[in-house]
Amino acid sequence: MSTATSTIQELANREYQHGFVTDIETDSLPPGLDEDVIRTISAKKNEPPFLLEWRLRAYRHWRTMPEPRWANVHYPPIDYQNIVYYSAPKPRKKLSSLDEVDPELRATFEKLGISLQEQMRLTGVAVDAVFDSVSVATTFKNKLAEMGIIFCSFSEAVREHPELVRKYLGSVVPYTDNFFAALNSAVFSDGSFCYIPKNTRCPMELSTYFRINAANTGQFERTLIIAEEGAYVSYLEGCTAPIRDTNQLHAAVVELVAVGRNSHIKYSTVQNWYPGDKEGRGGIYNFVTKRGKCLGENSRISWTQVETGSAITWKYPSCILQGDNSVGEFYSVALTNHYQQADTGTKMIHIGKNTRSTIVSKGISAGRGQNTYRGLVKIMKGADHARNYSQCDSLLLGDKCGAHTFPYIEVRNPTARVEHEASTSRIGEDQIFYCKQRGLSTEDAVNLIVNGFCKEVFRELPMEFAVEAQKLLGVSLEGSVG
């Protein structure tokens, strides 16, 4: 169907709309990494000794680790000594209100459609905006503080709540976990911290917008979310980044700890970093470690992600289901276009009894994109009556792209029930035909089918994000999905 193909082509060829660079004076270290750099980062942030020690241990461990090559992605070797490990917008003074935020920075957010005021006023979303590596504005903080909820930048948490940081930092993703987690542990500059006390339902969606700006600055955020007994929080993470020629490494770590009984953490991501140009030049390397631990009985962790950006995406948001009856969920839409590569999926480790997990993964490949689902479902010996359902669908648009599925299923308990199904196909010509027959244009038909394909994931997103996610798919490629 040539019209459908041309629509797909058109959509596939759209340029990245969020490409622009903001000139702000940055306070950066020279490129390179050694123990002195780590000491400097730690000193700049006035960190307590335990954290510096931890960073140094992580660094020493990192130096002993080989860089992993097993993922189904290809990229030139990264020179870790040619990366700037610290870059912060120069602070003018302590900020007490939004008006004091750097006007240039504010303008950048306006361009991205993330007006803080608008968000505060209209949506009631508390936004902790991270510009490069340091938080510059935090909203709704006082309101949250009244309820005992802590929502602040990681540096602030280190200063104000060192006991919590010390207790939970690295408890889900230890620095020994993998190459990029070790690197992050050594050099992380900032990130978000969130603590929900007992029997508290966070009244609003907490959200952070990340933005990578200064050239050659690897961004190493660290996010830690802790939910006590009966607590609930929904956290949003969204990103855009300006056009750059050189690749930028991004190795974040996100740790979720559902500590208490009946705690529930919902973590949603819309990722739209610069994917490189049509020839595959430039773009972000997004090598992220995300993991949650359900410690309490009946606790629950949900991951929802819409991945449309980055030259290379390599991440597996995972759940360790340790508490009895705990629940893990993973909903994902990953889109690769042009020369983008994605190797993403999840791990569900069932340890407790009656633990349940659901995996729904939708992969869309176009152009020369390579999209891989890689997942692990592991039922340990004591996980009686564990239950898993996995579904991985891939959609292919064009004959030069690829879609791959590598699920690992390891079962050690006979009472477990595990189901996995995967399918790969291209957009249905009969479906397009059916829609056109009803008077829809090809483009509308393709859009409709795409929305249908991703619906199961989109409906897991909070309202604020669902709209943005659909817009993003539209920008990147929406029509081609079916």
Next chain:
Amino acid sequence: MTGVIDIKETYFSRFSELERALGEREGSPLHRLRQLAIERFAELGFPTTDDEEWRFTNVAPLAQVSFRLPAANEPPAVELKQLLPSWLQAAAGPRLVFVNGRMIPTWSNTDGLPPGVVVTSLGQRLATGAVPAPLGRYADFDVHPFVALNTAFFREGAVVALPKGCVLTDPIHLVWISAAAGEPIMTHPRHLILAGVQTQARIVESYFGPEGAVYFTNAVTEVVLEESAIVEHTKVQQESTEAFHLAAVQVHQDRDSRFTSHAIALGGGLVRNDINVILDAPGTEATLNGLYVGTGRQLIDNHTRIDHARPHGASHELYKGILDGQARGVFNGKIYVHPGAQKTDAKQTNKTLLLSDEAQINSKPQLEIYADDVKCTHGATIGQVAEDMLFYLRTRGIGQDEARRLLTFAFANEVLERLSVEPLRAWLEARFLQSPTAGRETHR
């Protein structure tokens, strides 16, 4: 059993023994092939669990036994009947019978074949120096250390060649018996099946051994299907539960050909089956069926790989496992659709029934797809006998054990009912109805 042996040294010294025994001319194509293979094996060594393809299968126990090449042929002192299971006694068709790696002419029978059909012992072919050209061309020993080992060591097996248009109605049986031989021995069966244009044939490979015996079977089968050929390959493995059984089947398909494999794994202590099918021309179809049953401490590893290299290919795969005791199962199925292999239709299913607390399964169905106009699916399920089904049967007055047996049989029967070799199917059905997991205590 000794401690860990030096693998390289041991297999090199066995290789020299073999060279002396065979007396092949230095520099002959076959000798060169063996040389290359043993050198490649020396480089590869035994795989470790760091190797993704061997992640769940630790072959370390294999490195603890120093296997010998079987001694020169002693005619077995028993009747063939005593060694063969009943289904094979009843099976019609030509057969080649091998005991401890050597063909027994008096027990073999290739009478009544249509003119032009070759069913012959590889050992006899090698003795005359007439090595069939494609031998070693398809089974690649570059990556797979045990294929390298087989290529270095093979001295017996079967060559089957069908001329254009030949249709065989009876299956050809290739029977491998390991009889007690005092010390642990290793055999390297090698089969070459050449199905010419518009031919039809069924090949049945079977492997047996006395319970408790320690030995090492390392088989390689190459199957080449020319245009419009139809080949059905059945493999029944009932080795001793102390034995090591490693086998690789390499299939190459030409235009409009159809290949079917039935892999029934009942015995063996450490078992690894590799089936690789290359759909190398348009319009081909491959069907892979498998059933593996493990009890005790058995480890059964099934690896399949289907390469859709050309358009309009279809593949269907169904592997089912029943695991009891402390048995471990591995399923690794890969469907690889090459660029340009449009209109591929591939379907893969793996289902496993776990019957005990200690049984384990590692399932890894994989799709790698580089073409867009394709329909590929895979599915995997793991569980135990469903409570509601048990309940249904019990409300009909069927006892708990009987109901469980019936349901397990029904699970296995989805694969069994596809078998075309009737005596085998009937025998397996009876076995499974009686005791679904007593797969190996097979004879009679």
